[in-house]
Amino acid sequence: MVEFVNLPTWVSLLVIVVLPTLAFCGLSNWVCHRHGKGLHPLRSEAAQDISGYLFSIVGLILGFILVNCWDDMKLAKLDLVNEAQKLVVISRLVEQFPPDDRQSIRAALVEYIDLAVNQEWPTMVKGKPESFTRPAVRKLYDILSRIEAKTATQTEVYASVLSNLDSIVELRNQRLWLAAGTLPEVMWWVVLLGSTLSMTVLTLFPPATPGNYPSLVTLFALMFSLIVYVIVILQYPYSGQLRVEPSLMQEARTLTVEQR
Numbered sequence: 001m002v003e004f005v006n007l008p009t010w011v012s013l014l015v016i017v018v019l020p021t022l023a024f025c026g027l028s029n030w031v032c033h034r035h036g037k038g039l040h041p042l043r044s045e046a047a048q049d050i051s052g053y054l055f056s057i058v059g060l061i062l063g064f065i066l067v068n069c070w071d072d073m074k075l076a077k078l079d080l081v082n083e084a085q086k087l088v089v090i091s092r093l094v095e096q097f098p099p100d101d102r103q104s105i106r107a108a109l110v111e112y113i114d115l116a117v118n119q120e121w122p123t124m125v126k127g128k129p130e131s132f133t134r135p136a137v138r139k140l141y142d143i144l145s146r147i148e149a150k151t152a153t154q155t156e157v158y159a160s161v162l163s164n165l166d167s168i169v170e171l172r173n174q175r176l177w178l179a180a181g182t183l184p185e186v187m188w189w190v191v192l193l194g195s196t197l198s199m200t201v202l203t204l205f206p207p208a209t210p211g212n213y214p215s216l217v218t219l220f221a222l223m224f225s226l227i228v229y230v231i232v233i234l235q236y237p238y239s240g241q242l243r244v245e246p247s248l249m250q251e252a253r254t255l256t257v258e259q260r
Helices: 009-036 045-096 099-125 134-146 152-179 185-204 213-234 247-259
Strands: none
Touching (some): 009 185, 099 134, 099 247
């Protein structure tokens, strides 16, 4: 699915929105045309009632999934802000440490950012995230383990640096988790099959007097396909045209280098 997300916008719009809408529009016109000639192979009043309930249930599910995917997108942006801020905070807090330790920590922070931007991010865009920053994280913990806090201020700063580093690791893990896609495979089956089934039933069982029923089917098909399209775009926060970029991490790197 992530390969599809990374395609140009017009391709995904064509496949997810335009073609299904045109297909259901054409099918609905064909069915209503047969009904106008007195041919009712699938006419059923009960089926119309069922299609109404099915349409409502699938619509609620799609709405719930859409809201959750949007929340995950906002969470991805917020996590990046917090991760970048904590990297800058650590680079400033270590000013209280001896020069050698200070320079070592800042060098490790720059290494962490370089690995995240240049190696982790490309795998995140592909939806197959890998943790390339582990060596830099281990190096940071090793450096901190060798530092001896000699004053009350250094002790307080040491605890704060360690707490921020722990938070960075958690944010990194959550970033990698979100990059793999926020929607389980079973939910994708619900989205695709549920939408297709509800629209098919709605199309094949028109009322006794269809009138402008094809226009209504086309409108619902367009609405469903647009919702599915937005879900597809949002469920991979670091992929596609509307993705979270590592610009804040690069800004954090610039600030860290300036302090070295």
